[in-house]
Amino acid sequence: MPPQSAPPCPADTWSLCPVCLKRLPARRATHGDCVFLERTCPDHGHFRVPVWVGEPALSSWRRPKTPSPPNPGGETGRGCPYDCGLCAAHAQHTCTALVEVTGRCDLCCPVCFADSGHGASADPSLEALRRRLVALRLQAGACNLQLSGGEPTVRDDLPEIVAAAREARFAFVQLNTNGLRLAREHGYAARLARAGLASVFLQFDGSDAACAALRGRALLSEKLAAVEACARAGLGVVLVPTVARGVNEGELGAILALALSLAPGVRGVHFQPMAAFGRRPGKPGERGLHGPTLPETLRLLVAQSEGLLRAEHFHPPGCEHAMCSFSGTFLREGHGLKPLGDAAGGCCPEPSPQVPSALEGATASRAFTARQWAAPPPEPAPGLAADDFDRFLAQAGSSNRFSISCMAFQDAWTVDLERLRGCCIHVSQPDGGLIPFCALNIVSSTGRPLHREGGLP
Structure with a gap:
């Protein structure tokens, strides 16, 4: 008998049996400072896995956005997560x-x-x-x-x-x-x-x-x-x-x-x-x-950073589901780090009175990743004209920018279909389809893939 639980936090969802990969109703149940993903398979029993432990509380780690299906006409048959291609139920574009x-x-x-x-x-x-x-x-x-x-x-x-x-x-x-x-x-x-x-x-x-x-x-x-x-x-x-x-x-x-x-x-x-x-x-x-x-x-990370970082320096994503990642952008100053806000080129704009679409979040994330993870700008050439040098100085600040981020993947034990439908990292398939990264790599506890070769029919 599973333990008594508080109401789901923040809502019911769907998951998979980690043994047979059958789709099951699931809930995020709070016990103390932990949020567990719970579901019961009629064939393999009850599964309860921690998916969020401690602060910041999951209830506060939210960045609302309006779903923006990239393929509203996509075919569906068995339902998520079996119809990846992307199917019509997917709520996020490819970042x-x-x-x-x-x-x-x-x-x-x-x-x-x-x-x-x-x-x-x-x-x-x-x-x-x-x-x-x-x-x-x-x-x-x-x-x-x-x-x-x-x-x-x-x-x-x-x-x-x-x-x-x-x-x-x-x-x-x-x-x-x-x-x-x-x-x-x-x-x-x-x-x-x-x-x-x-x-x-x-x-x-x-x-x-x-x-x-x-x-x-x-x-x-x-x-x-x-x-x-x-x-x-x-x-x-x-x-x-x-x-x-x-x-x-x-x-x-x-x-x-x-x-x-x-x-x-x-x-x-x-x-x-x-x-x-x-x-x-x-x-x-x-x-x-x-x-x-x-x-x-x-x-x-904060505890081991020797005072360089605080939890409030990091924010939930504006692109993928809030439970999937955190990130922060910083300016290197001597031996320290200065957190940068949106005006300095952060990847996700601060929440506004109008809830942005998922596509807006994907567009901002694409641009930030390309700008931040590419090489820093080259040194100025000798004899650079004054106006060109001013432009170089404006760009060179990017060479001192530094990003710190984390991505929590889902597997057969932790997969939450609400999260999966918000995935923006998609793997191209030989037949032209796109499959969310976590969905593609899910394997059962017996080693059977969900989507890769040898997976479910």
């Missing part, structure tokens, strides 16, 4: 589109989201990717593009793929990578930059001990070499730590301090608490199955 250019990888991370490298199918051809990128640009509009995998750098034609993305009129192209080839191959980062790459989303979990636990071996020196190579090539870098309980949750402050020491080449840090995805679907009651929840990560 970032991911294209998985390979399933191969040169690591075998114990916590891989996508189970990359295990029986990977053949890579799509360059010509197939060209066609797909053109179709994606027409479908998703002027969104940001991330090339992902697998590990994209195992493809020798990656510079040509980057160039194809720019030819398809994607203004901001980012590479999601473990950084190993960037570190070891002289001139590789420069080749990617010449092809049109703007930013590197670099897997970066902290110490060698953390890397060994999460990636299978010590990698810190190679990660730092990758950052150095990108800085020389003029590529902006975002450090992306996976945060795992008992592994590196005590290293958030150290990762932040290191990132600041590597600025302006490093443009920010984007924390990602552990999710039960891909290679690690998890079992009921397994210790460390999930990383800290969003508010727990925020409090850990």
Whole structure:
């Protein structure tokens, strides 16, 4: 018998059975300072998982917006989350589109989201990717593009793929990578930059001990070499730590301090608490199955920042669902950080008397990401005219800007269909469809995917 609960907070929703992936009515129930996602499967029993722990309270962590379906005429059949494509029920436009250019990888991370490298199918051809990128640009509009995998750098034609993305009129192209080839191959980062790459989303979990636990071996020196190579090539870098309980949750402050020491080449840090995805679907009651929840990560970061950060420096998203992320934009001043408001270029405008549409939030987020995560502006050329120099000074303030953010992914244990319908990170499929990132990567506790190959019919 499940424990007695307070009324749902803030409303009832739908979820999945983590064993069979059947859609189930669910509720967010408050117990003390924790919010649990609760549901009962007639075949596999009751499931109760914490999704929000502590302050700031979920009831206060809201940024209202009006849903703006990107595909109001899309076909529906079995309902969310089975009809992704996107279906008519989806409420948010694409902020970032991911294209998985390979399933191969040169690591075998114990916590891989996508189970990359295990029986990977053949890579799509360059010509197939060209066609797909053109179709994606027409479908998703002027969104940001991330090339992902697998590990994209195992493809020798990656510079040509980057160039194809720019030819398809994607203004901001980012590479999601473990950084190993960037570190070891002289001139590789420069080749990617010449092809049109703007930013590197670099897997970066902290110490060698953390890397060994999460990636299978010590990698810190190679990660730092990758950052150095990108800085020389003029590529902006975002450090992306996976945060795992008992592994590196005590290293958030150290990762932040290191990132600041590597600025302006490093443009920010984007924390990602552990999710039960891909290679690690998890079992009921397994210790460390999930990383800290969003508010727990925020409090850990503040506590470890040596006074640089306060909780009020961060805000809920204006694009995706409020339970999915937090972010803050700062100005580096000496050894300190000054929080920046909207006038200085923050990603999400302050709430106004008129509730904005989801599309407005997506548009603002796209622009901010492209502006902040790209490389800082170059130094002025000698003999620059006075008016040009004034313009340079106005732009150069961006080189001292630094973003800190966190994205809490959903898996089969924590998936909330209200959140899923607000997702703005969509993965391009070979058939032209778009699937929300979390939906694509959901696997049951028995390892059965929801959408990837071998998933539900």
